[in-house]
Amino acid sequence: xxxxxPKPAAEPxxxxxWGPTFPEAARGTLDDAQLRTNLRRAxxxxxxxxxxxxxxxxxxxxLRDAGAAIKADAMDRLPELLEQLEANVTAHGxxxxxxxxxxxxxRIVTGLVRAAGAREVVKVKSMATQEIGLNEHLEAEGxxxxxxxxxxxxxxxxxxxxxxxxxxxxxxxxxxxxxVFRSQMPGVPDRLTNEPAALAMAAREHLRAxxxxxxxxxxxxxxxxxxxxxxxxxxxxxxxxxxxxLPRTLVTVMGIEKVLPTFRDLEVFLQLLxxxxxxxxxxxxxxxxxxxxxxxxxxxxxxxxLDNGRTRALADDVGRQALHCIRCSACLNxxxxxxxxxxxxxxxVYPGPIGAILTPQLLGLDDADAATASLPFASTLCGACYDAxxxxxxxxxxxxxxxDRALHxxxxxxxxxxxxxxxxxxxxxxxxxxFRWALRGAALAGRLLGGRRVRRLPWPGxxxxxxxxxxxxxxxxxxxxxxxxxxxxxxxxRDTPAAPDGRDPRSGERSPGTDGRGRP
Amino acid sequence: MSAREDVLGAVRAALGRGPRGGRADAVGAGDVPRGYxxxxxxxxxxxxxxxxLEHRLLDYRARVTRxxxxxxxxxxxxxxxxxxxxxxxxxxxxxxxxxxxxxxxTVRDDVPGRPLAAAELDRTDAVVTGCRVAVxxxxxxxxxxxxxxGRRVLTLVPDRHVCVVRSDQVVGSVPEAVRLLEAHPERPLxxxxxxxxxxxxxxxxxEGVHGPRDLRVVLVGP
Numbered sequence: 001x002x003x004x005x006p007k008p009a010a011e012p013x014x015x016x017x018w019g020p021t022f023p024e025a026a027r028g029t030l031d032d033a034q035l036r037t038n039l040r041r042a043x044x045x046x047x048x049x050x051x052x053x054x055x056x057x058x059x060x061x062x063l064r065d066a067g068a069a070i071k072a073d074a075m076d077r078l079p080e081l082l083e084q085l086e087a088n089v090t091a092h093g094x095x096x097x098x099x100x101x102x103x104x105x106x107r108i109v110t111g112l113v114r115a116a117g118a119r120e121v122v123k124v125k126s127m128a129t130q131e132i133g134l135n136e137h138l139e140a141e142g143x144x145x146x147x148x149x150x151x152x153x154x155x156x157x158x159x160x161x162x163x164x165x166x167x168x169x170x171x172x173x174x175x176x177x178x179x180v181f182r183s184q185m186p187g188v189p190d191r192l193t194n195e196p197a198a199l200a201m202a203a204r205e206h207l208r209a210x211x212x213x214x215x216x217x218x219x220x221x222x223x224x225x226x227x228x229x230x231x232x233x234x235x236x237x238x239x240x241x242x243x244x245x246l247p248r249t250l251v252t253v254m255g256i257e258k259v260l261p262t263f264r265d266l267e268v269f270l271q272l273l274x275x276x277x278x279x280x281x282x283x284x285x286x287x288x289x290x291x292x293x294x295x296x297x298x299x300x301x302x303x304x305x306l307d308n309g310r311t312r313a314l315a316d317d318v319g320r321q322a323l324h325c326i327r328c329s330a331c332l333n334x335x336x337x338x339x340x341x342x343x344x345x346x347x348x349v350y351p352g353p354i355g356a357i358l359t360p361q362l363l364g365l366d367d368a369d370a371a372t373a374s375l376p377f378a379s380t381l382c383g384a385c386y387d388a389x390x391x392x393x394x395x396x397x398x399x400x401x402x403x404d405r406a407l408h409x410x411x412x413x414x415x416x417x418x419x420x421x422x423x424x425x426x427x428x429x430x431x432x433x434x435f436r437w438a439l440r441g442a443a444l445a446g447r448l449l450g451g452r453r454v455r456r457l458p459w460p461g462x463x464x465x466x467x468x469x470x471x472x473x474x475x476x477x478x479x480x481x482x483x484x485x486x487x488x489x490x491x492x493x494r495d496t497p498a499a500p501d502g503r504d505p506r507s508g509e510r511s512p513g514t515d516g517r518g519r520p
Numbered sequence: 521m522s523a524r525e526d527v528l529g530a531v532r533a534a535l536g537r538g539p540r541g542g543r544a545d546a547v548g549a550g551d552v553p554r555g556y557x558x559x560x561x562x563x564x565x566x567x568x569x570x571x572x573l574e575h576r577l578l579d580y581r582a583r584v585t586r587x588x589x590x591x592x593x594x595x596x597x598x599x600x601x602x603x604x605x606x607x608x609x610x611x612x613x614x615x616x617x618x619x620x621x622x623x624x625x626t627v628r629d630d631v632p633g634r635p636l637a638a639a640e641l642d643r644t645d646a647v648v649t650g651c652r653v654a655v656x657x658x659x660x661x662x663x664x665x666x667x668x669x670g671r672r673v674l675t676l677v678p679d680r681h682v683c684v685v686r687s688d689q690v691v692g693s694v695p696e697a698v699r700l701l702e703a704h705p706e707r708p709l710x711x712x713x714x715x716x717x718x719x720x721x722x723x724x725x726x727e728g729v730h731g732p733r734d735l736r737v738v739l740v741g742p
Contacts, residue, residue: 038722045723062555069552078531092706098523100530150729151720167720174721196721200729207730212638228705238676238716238731245672246638256527263705267698268556270711278719281576282658282694285731286711287672293708295632296671311530 015133016102016309017359019347021374026341027466035171035342042170043333049279050330050388056281057271066268068392071324074260075314081226081259082305088229092291094301101308102132109134109218109251110141112302116249118143118216124233124243125149126220127165127327128253128306130349131362134218145218146210148239150203157184163343163351165329166277171342174199207239217243217298221254222326223269224303227262231303232288234273244287250298255306257314257323269326272390277328309362318401322358324391329354331385331395337378346375353385357398365405376402421464439477446473558699562656562692569656569690570739576659580714581727582735589740592684593619596648599682599736600625603645607636609674611667612648616684620648630674638673646680647732653697654690659714661685661737662697664707672710681732683712686740 019025029035054060074081086096099105113121121138123129123145135145135156147156151169155162158180162168169177174194181188181202188202222234231252233240244250260269266288274283292301314320332338332352343351348359356375363372376399385395428438454470456462464470476484521529562569574584587595593616600606605626608617621627628644630636636644650668654661661683663669675681691697701709716731727733 042723059556062553062557065553066556073552076535078535079528079537082528082531098527100523100526104523148730149720150718154720167723169720177721196724197726199721200718200726204729208642211730212642225705230705236716237718237729239729241672241676241710242730245676256531263702264698267695270698271556271694280713282655282660282711282713284580284713284715284717286709288705288709290706290708293665293706295635296665296708297673305527307527307530311527311534314531314534 015349016131017348017363017372019344019371021371022341022345022347022378023374025345025347026378029342029345030340032342034173036340038171038173039339039342042167043339046167046279046333050276050333051279053275053279053281057275063268063271064390064392067272067326067390068324070260070265070268071391072321075257075320075323077261078256078259078314081261082256084226085224085229085259086305088226089231089291089301089303090229092229094229094291094303097302097304099304099306099308105132105253105304105306105308106134106137108304109253110138110143112249112251113138113143113216113218116216116300118214118249120144120146120210120214121216121218122146122148122210122214122243122247123152124217124219124235124240125152125168126218126253127349128220128255129218130162132253132306132308134253146207146214148207148210148243149235150200150237150239153203153207154180157181161344162349164332165327165350165352165354166332167329171344207242211239211242211246214243214247216249216251217247218251218253219243221252221258221303222273223258223260223266224254225261225263225265226259228290230263230288230290232266232286234270234283234286236278236284238285241285241287244289245297247298249300249302251302251304253304253306255308255310257310273326273328276326276330276388276390309364312364313358313361316361316401316405319357319361319398321393322354322361322398324393325354325358326391328390330388330390331393334384334388335379336382336384337380341378346378347371348375353379353395353399354393357393357395357402360402360406365402368406373406376406421460436479439479442473443475443477443480447475449473451475556695557693558695560657560692564691564696565688565742567687567741569692570687570741572656572692573654573659573685573690574737574739576656577714577735577737580659580717580735582659582714582737584737584739586739586741589686589742592616592738592740595738596620596682596684597623599738600646600648600680603680605644605646607641607644607647607670607674607678609647609649609668609670611669612650613668616648630670635671636674638677641673641677644678646682647674647678648682648684649675650684650686651689653700654685655692655694655697656690657693660694660697661712662701663710663712664701664704665710666707672708675710675712676731679728679732680734680736681712682736682738684738684740687742690739 089096097108138145147153154169154177164170178194185206221231224231274280313323331354335353338352346355348355350358356378360372360375379399381396383396428434451472453472457465562572577584596616597619606620607628609630649670651661652664715727715733715735716729717725717727718729719725
């Protein structure tokens, strides 16, 4: 038994979407104070670093514009670019495979590992291989896949799920990680401390043996250049370089949306990505390779181009921009919802704001189950994700668009708590008289409560208070306060001359008894 | 239908095109607004560029030593102090290799046709290389596996990497480096910014996980 229990315990059937609806899952994770503490500290640190290094560049906004335009252009020309990429990878001695879905990609990779005569592989952290559940599939086929990114290793050893795109073990603190290593890592020193440096060195020892003996490596790709057939992996630890350099065979699984037109585009994305993701001017290591280089690195290279729902997303004119994502995770780190619920509540390898628009589209909203359709509602629409996105994905607009699709486009049509609340609000807000009575009621309740917070309301208000406190009700409504102010001003100005512009100060004030359009 | 035809067909259908349809109005790369800076105020090869590069590298906790061209061999030897074995890539200037040999350290030459095995490199303390280009703005050194830079594995497995950067190889910005590198995109590129590092545990930066833990840059002034 691991000393630290896995969270969540069950292995999901589909890494792209598992578990209950977002609100149900969030109810559980919101109860975890340790998780919220870990997350608050981590996201704040990374937010501050990102702001500092993006502020250094006077042309940051111009880079974002270029990044957004390159991505839009690449999506427009996707068939031609993919064919060009295939031709250039092939011309340099690589082999290109196409996979319609996860099952097909898994079959292709398994076949390639078998053909290389390998029973174990080393892996570079990759969202695409997580999305298709490659490790689990290989395991079932009798092949062991070793994650070599430190955070992925922690998650794998703990029997856990990643909760962040960039820092998958962001929800674990150093004590938890030490306990995972002590109980799960073979040959770990008995007196391993919780110092991050000591933990990193234990991982180094553990993994180096694996790197030196592995025949096959599996990676993802941060981008691939159609014009040259060049593939790139951006990383920090050097585990990527180990995998991309040491084994004889390299298999790279890449979503079709990662293709970029020209080599020059590297200069845009190598500036946008590190600054947005880890808040560094540049990540420690970037590796690019083009097919096979005789005498240097793997002598066999396979590129698997993965659809798995991407063409479904491409067909939606508004939602398509989710495919522009370069997986920097800046949107997660600024999201107030993510910061409180954590990544697991999204029930997908793609958590946070980008996950909320990407996952439902990859799976298709036309026959979405209620759990997937709940994701576009996992947001306050505050817009911080849009401001942070290095390629300017308009996540709030896409969220609203997908909410509409989820409710009207064959999605689940059952009445929701939000819908009921909005319906009730419409009744009150559509009449000035009803609104005034409602305010008087609230003010009365506020005086009765004496400024105390409300923690629990009766149904249907309980749907709201289950996950939030109701703010303390003021003893007087704005309308009441305004009326009193007007009365005070009138008394004060009764004996003074009219204002210089000849306007009577009293009639210049809008009557508190109207709804703003002159109607009582 | 093959998976290839199916995927390409689905992409075309999603874009609202026919089964084999091309785009008459295809958006060209020229339509992308590129209003960002290509060059910075820091002129390539200038003292200011070298100063900025040094500053950025120190920020990543790399070690930087400045020297004059005639002092390179001696400086490299100093940076190798304590290393009992040193890997030397094909094409490294003979004067540097000879100076290293003269110290009595075991020198392991990586030669085409007789490459060093990874296990052998794992028992090697340090490696000396040159580079293709360095970016001052970001503190990045780029190796393109050309002469004196070695196969990628050489600068990866030994724990100490001593890298010689000439001032005329220092450019101000990432776009300037990409302009140089796009002459040979097919060469394997390794962009290095400081020693190997991780921030996966509570976002505390730890140097040295899998790559060289000790990056020493010899910056050669005019």
